[in-house]
Each structure stands twice: as structure tokens, then as C-alpha cells.
Amino acid sequence: MIELDIDKKLHAADGEMNLGLHFSIEKGKLITLYGESGAGKTSTLRLLSGLMKPDKGKIIVKGKTWFDSDKKTNLPPQKRKIGYVFQDYALFPNMTVYKNLEFTLSKGQDKKKVSDLIEIMELGELQYRKPETLSGGQKQRVALARALVEQPEILLLDEPLAALDIKIRLKLQDYILKVHREFNLTTLLISHDIGEINKLSDHVIFLEKGKVVRQGNPDDLFINRNISGKFKFTGEILKIEKQEIVNIATVLIQSSVVKVIVLDSEIQQLRVGDKVMVATKAFNPILYKVEI
Numbered sequence: 662m663i664e665l666d667i668d669k670k671l672h673a674a675d676g677e678m679n680l681g682l683h684f685s686i687e688k689g690k691l692i693t694l695y696g697e698s699g700a701g702k703t704s705t706l707r708l709l710s711g712l713m714k715p716d717k718g719k720i721i722v723k724g725k726t727w728f729d730s731d732k733k734t735n736l737p738p739q740k741r742k743i744g745y746v747f748q749d750y751a752l753f754p755n756m757t758v759y760k761n762l763e764f765t766l767s768k769g770q771d772k773k774k775v776s777d778l779i780e781i782m783e784l785g786e787l788q789y790r791k792p793e794t795l796s797g798g799q800k801q802r803v804a805l806a807r808a809l810v811e812q813p814e815i816l817l818l819d820e821p822l823a824a825l826d827i828k829i830r831l832k833l834q835d836y837i838l839k840v841h842r843e844f845n846l847t848t849l850l851i852s853h854d855i856g857e858i859n860k861l862s863d864h865v866i867f868l869e870k871g872k873v874v875r876q877g878n879p880d881d882l883f884i885n886r887n888i889s890g891k892f893k894f895t896g897e898i899l900k901i902e903k904q905e906i907v908n909i910a911t912v913l914i915q916s917s918v919v920k921v922i923v924l925d926s927e928i929q930q931l932r933v934g935d936k937v938m939v940a941t942k943a944f945n946p947i948l949y950k951v952e953i
């Protein structure tokens with residue numbers, strides 16, 4: 662459990678802004694921070710990792726105090742058991758993939774961790790290459806592996822997939838889910854991509870000008886429930902699940918995520934990632950104001 666109860670004054674484009682973080686995060690969950698540019702998402706990750714110091718308050722992780730302004734406790738970043746992945750990879754350019762991982766390992770630690778991660782992240786064929794010879798998706802796989810070398814309990818992902826094209830992004834999302842589950846991590850992700858958020862997160866925290874204005878599961882925050890009308894939309898399948906007796910497909914249509922019941926006769930030929938058409942015939946369209 663991560664308990665955040667902190668405030669930090671930031672200098673926003675239009676003057677001073679207080680970033681107030683007063684919530685807790687359950688162990689093992691994947692949480693997404695969502696909000697406009699400048700809302701305070703990156704600063705939230707920096708405050709938790711120790712790269713930025715709160716003005717006041719407390720950060721308690723698994724019952725241990727990481728920060729307490731009254732008691733003047735401030736655990737340094739290297740003692741916080743955190744892995745951090747940035748949008749721009751931040752790999753060491755003069756080192757091979759293997760060396761990038763090995764260099765991060767503390768002195769005296771077993772090098773098997775490096776080879777295990779190379780295997781899990783399927784980097785075997787790339788391990789003797791330098792970052793400049795890798796594609797964006799491959800670099801980000803290395804960055805993700807490197808963030809896990811020190812066996813963190815918390816993984817911070819600052820828009821790690823924003824620079825990648827959709828096909829690679831979908832693949833990297835699967836790697837993120839894999840390591841999140843396999844290493845029993847608590848993960849905080851920053852993302853603007855509603856499809857990605859829906860696929861990956863257990864819970865979304867919506868920040869606006871330094872304040873949490875809404876939070877909940879992605880279904881509650883993003884799903885448009887009023888689908889009907891004589892419409893035809895093309896979209897992409899994000900998830901297929903069986904709920905009691907019906908099959909439900911979660912489909913991304915532009916930036917909206919909708920759930921559609923799928924007939925047993927259709928479900929066999931549908932896969933995650935398939936392009937599909939969502940259409941209805943019998944009802945009138947409904948127009949309503951969106952409040953996000």
C-alpha cells in the first residue's frame with residue numbers, strides 16, 4: 662500500500678499551482694494518471710520516487726515512512742525500490758543492451774537477474790547491440806528491462822509508449838502487463854491514450870491543475886454507455902471476455918471505448934487487435950453532452 666498525503670507548490674505557466682496528492686494505492690494495482698498537460702502527472706511520479714521533495718506531508722509505503730516533513734524524514738531515491746521508465750528511453754548510448762542492464766545492477770548482486778530479464782523481455786538477439794541501432798519499441802523494451810534489474814516493488818512509467826506506433830504500442834502494452842503481474846509490481850502509468858488506459862489499468866486518477874478531480878475504474882470514467890442508433894463505426898478490439906452467459910468485446914472507436922455483446926457464432930473469429938465494425942439498426946440516435 663502506498664499512502665500519499667503531500668503538497669507541493671509548482672510554477673505553472675499561469676502562476677503558482679499547488680499539487681495536492683491525498684490518496685492511497687493498493688499493492689499490486691496498475692494505476693493510470695490521466696489529465697491535461699501541466700496537470701502535475703510527472704511531478705507526482707517525481708515526488709514518489711524522491712527526485713522532487715514535497716513541501717509538506719507524508720509518504721508511507723508498506724508501513725514504512727519514506728517522507729515526513731514534520732520528522733524531517735526523506736529517503737533517498739536509491740532506497741525507494743522504484744523502477745522508472747521515461748518516454749525518451751534514457752539509455753546509456755555507449756553501452757550495449759546487456760551492459761545497460763548490468764551497469765544498473767548494484768555491486769555484488771547476482772548477474773543472473775540480468776540474463777533472466779533479457780530472456781523475459783526477449784532481448785537475447787539484441788543484447789550485444791548499442792541503443793542507436795535499435796528501433797523505438799526495442800529501446801523501450803530495454804528501458805523496461807533495465808528498470809526491473811534492481812527488483813523494484815513500484816514501477817513508474819511516464820508515457821513510455823507515446824512515441825511508438827500503434828502496432829508496437831500494443832505489443833509493449835503486453836510486456837508491461839506481463840512484468841507487472843510476474844513481478845507483483847505496483848505500477849503507476851502516465852498515459853493519454855484511452856485505449857491503452859482501458860486495456861492496462863485497474864484504476865484511473867484524473868488530475869486537473871494539481872488536484873484529483875475524479876477517480877475510478879476505466880469503465881466508469883471513459884465508457885460511453887448510451888450506444889444505440891443507426892450508426893456504423895469502425896474500431897479495434899481491446900479485450901474479449903465472457904461474463905456469465907454472454908461474450909463481451911471492448912472496442913476502441915477513435916478515442917471512445919465501448920462494450921459490445923458478441924454472438925457465440927461470431928466470437929470464434931474475433932481476436933484482440935482485430936479491426937471491426939460496430940453497427941446498430943433499430944433505434945434512434947441519442948445526443949447528449951459529454952462531461953469530461
Ligand SMILES: Nc1ncnc2c1ncn2[C@@H]1O[C@H](COP(=O)(O)OP(=O)(O)OP(=O)(O)O)[C@@H](O)[C@H]1O
Pocket residue numbers: 670671672673674696697698699700701702703704705713
Ligand atoms: N521542479 C519544479 N518546480 C516548480 N514547478 C515545476 C517543477 N517541475 C514542473 N513544474 C511545473 O509544474 C507543472 C506541472 O508539471 P508536470 O510535468 O508535473 O505536468 P504533467 O501533467 O506531467 O504535464 P505533461 O503531460 O505535459 O508532461 C508545470 O506547469 C511545470 O512547469
